[in-house]
Amino acid sequence: MPYLSGFSENPLRSRADLIRAVIALIKPLHPYKSSTGARIKIATSTGAGFSETAAQLEGYSRPLWVVAPLLHFKISASDPALRSLLSDEGLGLEDWIRGLKEGTDPKSPEYWGDVEASDQRMVEMETIAFALLVSPFTFSFMSDPAARANLINWLKQINHHAMPQNNWLFFRVLVNLALVLSLGVPLEEVKSHIDEALDVLDRFYISDGWSSDGPWGDVRKQADYYSGSFAMQFAALLFVKHASSLPVYASRIEKYKEQAKMFAAEYWRYFDINGAAIPFGRSLTYRFAMGAFWAAVSYADIELPPPLDIGTVKGLLLRHLRWWTHRPHTFNSDGTQNIGYAYPNMYMAEDYNSPQSPYWSLKSFLPLLLEEDHTFWTAQERPHPLTQDSPSMVSLGRVKLLWPPRHILISNEEHHFMLSSGQSTTRRFKAREAKYGKFAYSSAFGLSVPCGAFLEQIAPDSTLAVKFDDGEENWKVRYEPYDVESGTVTVEGGDDTLFLRSKWRPWKEDVVIQTTLIASTPHWPGWHLRVHRVSVPKGTDPLRLVDGGFAISAQTTRDESIFEQRVRTELDAAGSNKVEEGWYNDGKGCLVISSAGASGVMDLTDDFVNSQGNGKSIIIRADPNT
Structure with a gap:
């Protein structure tokens, strides 16, 4: 798909820009909602390693990262143009309110089902908890005791079933926080579940603000985007923001703030000056959720140590989102997100990636909840730390x-x-x-x-x-x-x-x-x-x-394949003065220059040892879509 109107051309500078962007991202979901709004199944038929009911619950729940703020704006917006956008029947924001009621009603034909051990439903509860925390009057059914009781009972199931000992434990923490703060459940009733989960999560901590996605040891040594943007730090900052009214957690909140500051001090290095992140680890189909840590830092009002001021954080997040606006192949022809990274790719998907899974990416839009006079919006966007002209930045090193x-x-x-x-x-x-x-x-x-x-x-x-x-x-x-x-x-x-x-x-x-x-x-x-x-x-x-x-595209800027050209043993004499696309191999090293840049490798073995080997340089024509 070459273009998603409202997102692909969006400058992403202001709060209004982000509102238009998220409307563009979720509006294509509207035709795929079930009759009551409790389920969404987009028009692809790939499978996941859990039930179709849970997969369609993903479709309902993951857009809540932006639906909850949009519903707030619909009530409070003074701008007629914005109110008109949010009232569009083709967007159907109220469907998510009705869907929550139906999905948690055991008597409804669209009931999401009871929770079992290590159930995908536990994952989707995090976003529902978020919606309750940020918009309790919209989602807590205060005027409907039966619906409220169904919601409470459905969410409480997360406390009574085994779950993976990894980032999932934060879902239990946030669900119980929502039960207390938004649904009136006494803290004493669920505090043991919160505390036990937090105690286990503390054991995942490594150092310098980093946590592993589970205990670091023989079974797993994982410190990837789950450690920051996808789950661990992100969820900890949601806890910081919303547990502040509970004095019993004051010391833990301070600890999480300090860990976030240490993590932020180096996490920016994973982002290039153009906003691109380094892809690494699993769940890469969550795409721009890689920037969600910066969104959570802003939302939780974490004051980072110099030189990471709010303008720098704003730049890191918005440049990352802008990089994705230039990746049109992340969308299906109907505007829904596909499974993949910069283009559709099922080879890289996990067994838990349903067609609706990519909407975890919407975590990166938390700043929508910040008022227009918040420093995130009023601060001037600053460039990447390594391009800022100040002694403190130069000393950071490349x-x-x-x-x-x-x-x-x-x-x-x-x-x-x-x-x-x-x-x-x-x-x-x-x-x-x-x-x-x-x-x-x-x-x-x-x-x-x-x-x-x-x-x-x-x-x-x-x-x-x-x-x-x-x-x-x-x-x-x-x-x-x-x-x-x-x-x-x-x-x-x-x-x-x-x-x-x-x-x-x-x-x-x-x-x-x-x-x-x-x-x-x-x-x-x-x-x-x-x-x-x-x-x-x-x-x-x-x-x-x-x-x-390094892998590199074989396509030239003329939409030809380098493999349609002869392989050369050296660059032409003019090659040092102009871009000359093609592939080169002299037996000791090889180079590919294509639309994606230049990637080369050289064998230096003979410079170090008296090699007994039979080495040669080759260019592997890898299968498409790998």
Whole structure:
């Protein structure tokens, strides 16, 4: 879809701009509402690993991140044009009020069903709790005791069933907070459920404001966007905002504020100066929810330490949203969001991604709830921290080690990317090796996920693939690194830079591969160095290893494929003075220049060791949509 009117051309500068944007995002859902508004099923037929009822509940609940504020505006708006937009029958905001009543009524044909252990319904309760907290008079059914009782009883089920020991525990906290603050349930009745969940969540804390998505250990080492924008920090800031009226939680609120400040101090590094975030980890179909932490910081009125003032936070959020306005292929032809990242892609989806799941992205619009005279709206939007001309910004540096997630963040004019060593999970998430185990992740090139067993289907960008030399299948890619360490090294040119080092085993046999990732320096900006030491026991069959560079589009700016051109061994003489698209391979290195930029790799093995190998540079023509 080339264009979504109201979103794709939106400058996203003002509160009114954001209102128009969210109307554009949720209006296409209207034709897909059930008769009572309790369920939404958009016109795609992909499946998820839970019931269709729960999937359609997702369709109802996730738009509430913006529906609740819009209903408030509809009541209070003084601007006739805005009131007209919000009263549009094609938007149908009141359908969400009726839908909540029907969905929680056991006698209704559209009842959402009873909750069971590890039930997707628990996830969707977070957004319903949010709607109750921000707009209690709209959603709490104060004049309808029967509907109110049904809602209370349905929400209380979250306290009586087992749930995953990860970010889901915050859903239990926020639901109980809504029960107390918006539905009149005595705090004493649910406090033990809140406190027990918070105590477990505290155990996920690593350091420097970072939490893992569950206890950091052999089962999982995950510190991705769930740790900040998707769930952990985001939900903690909702707690900060709405639990402030409960003195018993005063000390915990202060702790969460301090953790948010520490997290914010470096989280901005995941965003390029153009607003693009580095894709990493699971649930990437939540898209611009990557910026939701900045939305929550503003909503909770967290005063961040310099140099992250409110104007800088505003810029980080709005630039990120603007980047997505230029990604038209995230929409189906009817204007609904599709599953994927910058374009539709089921290979990268999780088993819990239903067609309605992408609307988790609407978390990033929390500032809609801030009044027009709030400093978020009155402050001047400031540029990316690394482009602000002040001594405090210059001292931040363009290469930074973040130890809790085991990342080195690199942001320079040539490339914005990160090096990674140390994350993994034993949970059976699709493409987990690709989402957590690669050497590098880039906001410019994204990452590839596998679609099959052959090399071009594994699409091993920014990772090491290894196999015994016994055919074309059975590749293993780098995963579950251990013995992770970091440090500083001096490289060519006399520059000091950072490194991450780790080991991994492709098989249970005693083949051990140690990789040192060395960050960019001013002497070779945009590049990074990988040093592999492969330990192979005597008698082991020969190995084949492929060290992949960054994935890049094969399409030229003329809508041709570079594979329609001949491969060249060197750049033409004029190549240094103009953009010359194509592919180049001299046997020791290769380069692709296309509409997406330039991606290259060089083999330096012979410069370091007397190689016994049979190395060569290749360009992998990866399967489409990987």
